[in-house]
Amino acid sequence: MDDFVKAAGIALVAVILSLILAKQNKDISTLLIIAVCAIIVISAMQYLHPIIDFFRKLKVIGQLDSELFGILLKAVGIGLLSEIAGMICCDSGNAALAKTLQILATAVIIWISLPMLNNLLQLIENVLEAV
Amino acid sequence: MRRILICLALTLMLSQPVFGVSIEPPIAPHSAQEYMPDEIDSFGDDLWYIITSAFSVLTPSVNEAARICVALVGITLLVSLSDHFGDSVKRVSDIIGALSMGMLLLKPVNTLLNLGIETVKQIADYGKLLLPVMTAAMAAQGSITASGALYVGTAFFSALLSSLVTTIIVPMIYVFVCLSIANCALGDKMLQSLRDFSKWSMTWALKMILYIFTGYMGITGVVSGTADAAAVKATKLAISGSVPVVGSILSDASEAILVSAGVMKSAAGVYGILTVIAIFIGPFLRIGVQYLVLKFTSAICGAFGSKRPVELINSFSGAMGLILGMTGTVCLLQLISTVCFMKGVG
Known part of the structure; x- marks a missing residue:
C-alpha cells in the first residue's frame, strides 16, 4: 500500500513537472515521463512475482x-x-x-x-x- | 363305459396344450455388471445398490472435473487481464484465450461424447435383445396384437432416436462447440446466432421425438392409470431438474412413469429395467459431474472474468447438458417402453 501511495505521488509530481518542462523543453519532459514509468513498472514487478506464483500454483493444480x-x-x-x-x-x-x-x-x-x-x-x- | 370313454375322448379333444413360458431377460453387458447386484430381490433395494455402486466409483471423474475447473479459472484470470489492452492486442489475446480454453475443454467433451454414444449404442443393443423377450412374454399371455403394435412402435422410435443421435445430434454438438469457441474468440453476432440456432435445433429434435413417443404411448393407451398427485408432483420436479434439455417433457410423462413404476414392483422383467439403469447410471454421473462443475466454474469466473470466456464455459456446460439430454432421452425411452410391456405382461 505504501509503495502504491509513493508511486501515485511520484506520478502526480512527474505530471506537474512534465507540464512545466514541456513549455521549455519537450524532450526533457518526455524523458522524465519515460523514467517515471520505468520506476513504476520496476516497483510493480515485486507485486507481479506473487501473482505469477499464484498462476503457477493454479497451473500445477489444474495440470495445465x-x-x-x-x-x-x-x-x-x-x-x-x-x-x-x-x-x-x-x-x-x-x-x-x-x-x-x-x-x-x-x-x-x-x-x-x-x-x-x-x-x-x-x-x-x-x-x-x-x- | 361307452359314455365314460366318449367323455374322456371329448375332454382330450377340447383340452388345449399349456406350456410354462420361462421369460429370461438378456444378460447385462459388461459395463453394467459392475453396478448390478448379485441377486435381484426388491426393485427399490436393487436400484439403491446400483446408485450407491455408481457413486462409489465417481472419485476420478470428480478429480478430473475439479482439475479442469482450476485450469479454467487460471485461464479466465489471464484472459481478463487483457481487457484494458489496445484494440488489436486485446483482439489477439481474446483469440488466444478462447483457443486455449477450447483446447482444454475439447478433450473432455470428446471423451464424454464418445461415452454418450457408447451408452446410447449399449442401451439400444440391450433394448433389441430385451424387447423381443418382453413381446414374447406379453404375447404368451394372449395380447398378441397389442404386443406386436407396441413392439413395432417402440422399435421404430428407438431406432429413430439412435440414428438421430449418431447422425445428427453428435455432429451438431461438435458444430455447437466450435461455434462457441469461434464466438468467444471473435465476438461476432452472426456466430452467436448460429451457435444459439444449433443448440435450439438439437433441443427441438430431442423434444419432438419425446413428444411424439409419449403421444404415441398415450394414443395406444398402454400407459394409463392414476397415480398419487403428490408423488406425480415430486417426480415431475425431480425429473425436470435432473435431466437437462428434455427434462421438462419427461416430467410431463412422469405420471406414466409412476404408473409404470407400480407395475415394475410386481413384474418379472425387473432385471431388464435394472440393467438399463445400470448401463446408463455410470455415464450419466460422469457427464453430470462435468456439467455441474462447469456450471460452478462459470459462476466463479462470472465474478471476475470477462463476458466472453464466461459465455464459452457456459456453452461447454450446455454441450454437456445436451450429451446428458441425449443419453437420458434414449434411456428413458427404453425404460418407458419396457415398463409398458411389463404392464401388458402383468
Whole structure:
C-alpha cells in the first residue's frame, strides 16, 4: 500500500513537472515521463512475482500444459509492455509509432501462439477422424 | 363305459396344450455388471445398490472435473487481464484465450461424447435383445396384437432416436462447440446466432421425438392409470431438474412413469429395467459431474472474468447438458417402453 501511495505521488509530481518542462523543453519532459514509468513498472514487478506464483500454483493444480500456460503469460506480458510503450509514444506525439508497436505486439503474440494453434489443429483432426 | 370313454375322448379333444413360458431377460453387458447386484430381490433395494455402486466409483471423474475447473479459472484470470489492452492486442489475446480454453475443454467433451454414444449404442443393443423377450412374454399371455403394435412402435422410435443421435445430434454438438469457441474468440453476432440456432435445433429434435413417443404411448393407451398427485408432483420436479434439455417433457410423462413404476414392483422383467439403469447410471454421473462443475466454474469466473470466456464455459456446460439430454432421452425411452410391456405382461 505504501509503495502504491509513493508511486501515485511520484506520478502526480512527474505530471506537474512534465507540464512545466514541456513549455521549455519537450524532450526533457518526455524523458522524465519515460523514467517515471520505468520506476513504476520496476516497483510493480515485486507485486507481479506473487501473482505469477499464484498462476503457477493454479497451473500445477489444474495440470495445465506448461506450453499453453507460458504462451498465455507471455501474451499478457507483451500486451502490458506494448500498452505502456504505446501510451508513452502517444504522449510524446508519436501515434503512428504507438500503432506500429501494437501491430508488432499482435504479430509477436500470434507467433508465440503458433505451437498452440498447431496442437489445436491436430486435436481437431483427431476429433474429425473419430467422428 | 361307452359314455365314460366318449367323455374322456371329448375332454382330450377340447383340452388345449399349456406350456410354462420361462421369460429370461438378456444378460447385462459388461459395463453394467459392475453396478448390478448379485441377486435381484426388491426393485427399490436393487436400484439403491446400483446408485450407491455408481457413486462409489465417481472419485476420478470428480478429480478430473475439479482439475479442469482450476485450469479454467487460471485461464479466465489471464484472459481478463487483457481487457484494458489496445484494440488489436486485446483482439489477439481474446483469440488466444478462447483457443486455449477450447483446447482444454475439447478433450473432455470428446471423451464424454464418445461415452454418450457408447451408452446410447449399449442401451439400444440391450433394448433389441430385451424387447423381443418382453413381446414374447406379453404375447404368451394372449395380447398378441397389442404386443406386436407396441413392439413395432417402440422399435421404430428407438431406432429413430439412435440414428438421430449418431447422425445428427453428435455432429451438431461438435458444430455447437466450435461455434462457441469461434464466438468467444471473435465476438461476432452472426456466430452467436448460429451457435444459439444449433443448440435450439438439437433441443427441438430431442423434444419432438419425446413428444411424439409419449403421444404415441398415450394414443395406444398402454400407459394409463392414476397415480398419487403428490408423488406425480415430486417426480415431475425431480425429473425436470435432473435431466437437462428434455427434462421438462419427461416430467410431463412422469405420471406414466409412476404408473409404470407400480407395475415394475410386481413384474418379472425387473432385471431388464435394472440393467438399463445400470448401463446408463455410470455415464450419466460422469457427464453430470462435468456439467455441474462447469456450471460452478462459470459462476466463479462470472465474478471476475470477462463476458466472453464466461459465455464459452457456459456453452461447454450446455454441450454437456445436451450429451446428458441425449443419453437420458434414449434411456428413458427404453425404460418407458419396457415398463409398458411389463404392464401388458402383468
